[in-house]
Amino acid sequence: MFGFLQRSRSITKIALQPPTPQADRHGLALVLIVKNEAPHIGEWARFHLRAGVRHIHAYDNGSTDGTAEALLSAAGLQASVIPWDQKLRDARRGLEIHNQVLAYAHAVRNFGSRYRWLSFIDVDEFLIPRQANSLPEALAHLEGCRNISLPWHMFGRSGHIEPPAGGVLRNYTRRNPDPMSDAKGLRNFKMIVDPCHVTALKVHEIETDGGTTTCNDRGEAFTNSSREGTRFYSADHIQLNHYYTRSDAELRAKIARGPNLTTPDADHLRRVMRKVAAIEADEIEDRAAIEFLERPHPERTGG
Template sequence: HCIKHHMLDAKWMAFIDIDEFLFSPVADKVTDVLGRFDGAPAVGVFSPYFGSAGHEQRPPVPISRAFTKRSPLSKISAKTIANPRWIRAIRNVHLYKYWRGETIDTMGRPFQGDRPVLDLLRLNHYWSRSLSDLQTKIQRGDASTPVPRDSDWHFAAEKDMNAEDDASILPVLDRVFGKAEDAAKAG
């Protein structure tokens, strides 16, 4: 629906989940990075899974500051930022077929999910947030199927999502929000 009705409204559309934060480790604006890929129909962005970092309840700070532990990069997903005018067909909710060309990674290579590149674009997936948030997610059920969520599986998966420290988004937050604070002081 979005592609069909809004393909002319945007040069790029990111097809991501509500619990994912898209950012660039090297630029304040994602659009500054996307300009490098104007000739491609889409850019694949890798999405590491972030866990609870041991928090039973969600701390009173932004999610991206509270949850800085993630799964190993061997367990990573990916999403697509596509030029909607190039999309010919939908393969699944995150992958598409194009009139010409294919999804590339940020190094300009054909996109493959087995070699993560996190240099120019990243998509942190805050999969569980706190353990109480995860319990709520399990009880709510899956958004795309009527199958109930398996509590044991979700809590086992969540343990793997706390294996490595990853605070890569924090300097970006400091740069972006620091600039907003400076502008507010000057204005």
């Protein structure tokens, strides 16, 4: 059932049989794994429902701050919460199975048959329609693609020491100017895929139909390895904003929470702070999310 790519201490890739599509499948659903995101998950959910997302499948990795309640209050019946508090290991080799990847594989197999598109993002990541009024409309020209990779646009602290009033999108507008920079881990991707063709996945890389072909948001085909070149870059239709730090206080809390895999604290701290320094070394103003919010929008139900 599973195929594994192992590191020295972890299993970070899972292979699977794709689900059989339902005849009436449609729309875009989001999958995320969360832990103690109550202050931000409501804004995140309301934004994406406004952008036309049909459903949110949230895997709760042991939240204790009311994250699930905040999500359901914001999204109602358009969200589902799955308990996912675990650290699992391969019994023979002792390798930790990446809990986030395991959640993604579970979502594809158990929910993917319902949707035309599935995307896997975090609460600090927002999918911004750049021209269309919704994400499904922004995807309409990509029917020939089964795997779409969106590069991170990395936002820093925007000068905030403490969390500001008014939410993330309107307060954090400064980002690194080069989404394709390979400096300190700034270049990475999240995907929107046809779940009924997913055959293997990692957090930042998905295979469809047993291959590594992926498209940018213009529909140009590359491979998972060649997408890292500058020719791949496009945010013409959908921009992926990654609010990596939020305020300085929230950055410290992020570091204290630790990564999704068991990692020595000092290594995690160094990795995060290198990335923060690279983001903030050179910044530009980016108001794409605010511009989307300020457009007139018809009422949407996520269908």
